[in-house]
Amino acid sequence: MNQEEILRPAEPVGAEQVAEATQLLQKYKAGKAALDRRLIDNELWFRMGHWKQYKNRMMEGKPQPSSGWLFNSIASKHADAMDSYPEPCVLPRAADDEATARTLSSVLPVVLEQADYEQVYSDTWWRKLKQGTGVKGIFWDPTARGGVGDIAIRPMNLLMLYWEPGVMDIQDSPNFFSLSLEDTKQLEERWPALKGHGGSTLDVPRYIHDDSIDTSGKSVVVDWYYKRPDETGRPRLHYCKFCNGVVLYASQNDPALAGRGLYDHGKYPFVFDVLYQEEDSPAGFGFIDVMKDCQTSIDKLNQAMDENVLLASKQRYILSDTAGVNEEELADFGRDIVHVAGRLSEDTFHQMQTAGLQGNSLSYLNSRIDELKEISGNRDMSQGGTSGGVTAASAIAALQEAGSKLSRDMLKSAYRAFAKECYLIIDLMRQFYDEERVFRIVGENGQNRFVRFSGQTLRPQPGGNVGGVELGSREPVFDIVISAAKKSTYSRLSQNEMAKECYQLGFFNPANADAALAALEMMDFEGVEKVRDRVRANGTLAQQLAAAQAQLAAFTAQLPQTNQPQTASGGRKALAAALPRPDTAANRGMNLNRK
Known part of the structure; x- marks a missing residue:
């Protein structure tokens, strides 16, 4: 069976298809x-x-x-x-x-x-x-x-x-394999069909460890993913799990997934x-x-x-053999005396310098x-180190x-x-x-x-539909x-420092809103949009406040002028009388009583 037949099996996945998939896996391993x-x-x-x-x-x-x-x-x-x-x-x-x-x-x-x-x-x-x-x-x-x-x-x-x-x-x-090494006894308890099917021919590479790891009681479990096109030509992802030549599960053998595939995304x-x-x-x-x-x-x-x-x-x-020096005493640094038989000279005994x-x-x-x-x-x-005299933050x-x-x-x-x-x-x-x-x-x-x-x-x-035509x-x-x-601690600290600098430069002063927005348009940092919105809102509030103050000044100018100075309470009463009152039921009633 060639690779195309593996992709498009005419019958449910069985021992023959698993054997062919195993051979294909060996080719992939060699590559x-x-x-x-x-x-x-x-x-x-x-x-x-x-x-x-x-x-x-x-x-x-x-x-x-x-x-x-x-x-x-x-x-x-x-x-x-x-x-x-x-x-x-x-x-x-x-x-x-x-x-x-x-x-x-x-x-x-x-x-x-x-x-x-x-x-x-x-x-x-x-x-x-x-x-x-x-x-x-x-x-x-x-x-x-x-x-x-x-x-x-x-x-x-x-x-x-x-x-x-x-x-x-x-x-x-066309195929993708994922291997795992699992305990054989646990596999046999979960899938009784595995009993009597030992001696796997598959081998997996292993990392080199200091400890000795015994893999004699383990078996290689293969998760085999492959794609098969359906009637419309769309690739369908199928899945087969097998161990020691025995099929443990296959999506093509599952009636609910045989035509649909394992996952709808097909990847x-x-x-x-x-x-x-x-x-x-x-x-x-x-x-x-x-x-x-x-x-x-x-x-x-x-x-x-x-x-x-x-x-x-x-x-x-x-040390020369003819020097007559006791080597054991010479090598023992705890001894104060080293015995010598004969006379020493530089030719027979001298220290080696390294x-x-x-x-x-x-x-x-x-x-x-x-x-x-x-x-x-x-x-x-x-890593936070400095060199070359760089000390400025x-x-x-x-x-x-x-x-x-x-x-x-x-x-x-x-x-x-x-x-x-x-x-x-x-x-x-x-x-x-x-x-x-x-x-x-x-x-x-x-x-x-x-x-x-x-x-x-x-x-x-x-x-929906348009004109009776289903869309x-x-x-x-x-x-x-x-x-x-x-974020890292340094990133948070840097952003906090930037916020303090903006405050010190008057970015959040409503009177400087236009200039601050012009500067923020040229800046790029995380959260800059929120800062722009806040500065823009401050500028809007400043404009509303200025308009209210101008309106208040206009109302004050319309008050009747008298030669006698008014007290503070009298000025507030005159201002209250000059300001328009809301058209409420209570005010209308008070006006009728006055009439």
Whole structure:
């Protein structure tokens, strides 16, 4: 059976189709073997255990220092990513969907929180920085919420994922495999059909650990995703789970999903977030691949320097066999007397001197460290350090802002991947949120409000008819804009300082509203629109106040002038008499009584 027949099986999925899928998986594994070796190697580098790769007997007994420059760079990038945790904002493409978009903007963060997305986001970023690619899986878990079902988001191990070699996008791969290693006994208890089907021919690559991990009692479970076009030519996503050649579940064997597919969106439920893109591959390379050579040079220089310091701090002697010196007493520094048989001379006994470190060696080491900082963009300024006499707060802020452009570029790619994840979540809501659900939303003022939501609002809506002609249905379509929900302490401090500067410059003085608005039009910072609205409102209030004062002055000028000065109470009474009274029933009654 060829690949096209796997995509379009004429009969339900069985042992024959699984055998063909297993052969195809072996081809995919062979095409990804080099990437798997690099992933295993990078994990050692991240744990600073790369000396295990140097299998050289000459290295035994020598210092094996592992400096943390590479690790510090990766940890700093991960901290930048967590400071810019994403938050979705759903925008409608049609006016009819504006209310639904607002509801989705409130509901999506709650769904992400219930799926423990922050932990998934953190784990994926570690793998993105180490391996060059972070992968998240967006699934529907029918067992969640007591059987009601809900969306599950999981960080995926790139070492266990396989696709057709040569494709740039996994959606272009005709098949996609996700492997996992699970306990055989638990699998047999869940699926009794597995009993007696041991001895799997599949093998999975493993990371190198310090502990010994026994995998003899485990089996490889394969999640096989593939696309098959329906009668209209639209690709339908199907799913088959098998282990040791036995089909555990297949969507094509399920009458409810045989013609519909697993997910209505028809896409593989995986999102790849690439750090540095490689051609003809959905996976990329990360910081370790770029910095490992420089880190190797730093560690070998540290090894040579440590060995030199140890040799220079230890007394060593050149001793001839004819010197007659008691070697045990000479090597024992606790003895005050060393016995000698015969007469010593410089030819038979003298101390060995080890030259100390040279200044150029230290300079070369520092230059390699600076090179690694430049490569990773992890300069001192980005971590709050100062150099070159820079002490002004504004100068430090400008240097930190310029030094964080690499982090901002990485965040943009992560936000694009996050938008794809949100689209998949909305599609799963549209398909599986049959029952109305209640979500607790925390407002800006800290008050709770409860929003009811179901997938019915996301499904195609009838378009009505014109002149007896049915217009069909229209499915709501949305745009997703990503912003940072969490800011670093430095960002909050910088924005607070800007607010104080605006106050000191008189931006919030109503009399300066026009000038302040002109300045704010040329400024760009987060929340600038709210500041413009506040300044514009202050200017409007100032204009209303000036108009009221002018009207009051006009009324005052119309008061009768007398030669005798009026008291303050008399002036208020005259002003009250001159001002027009509201046309109320009480006033009309008082006027009639006066008549």
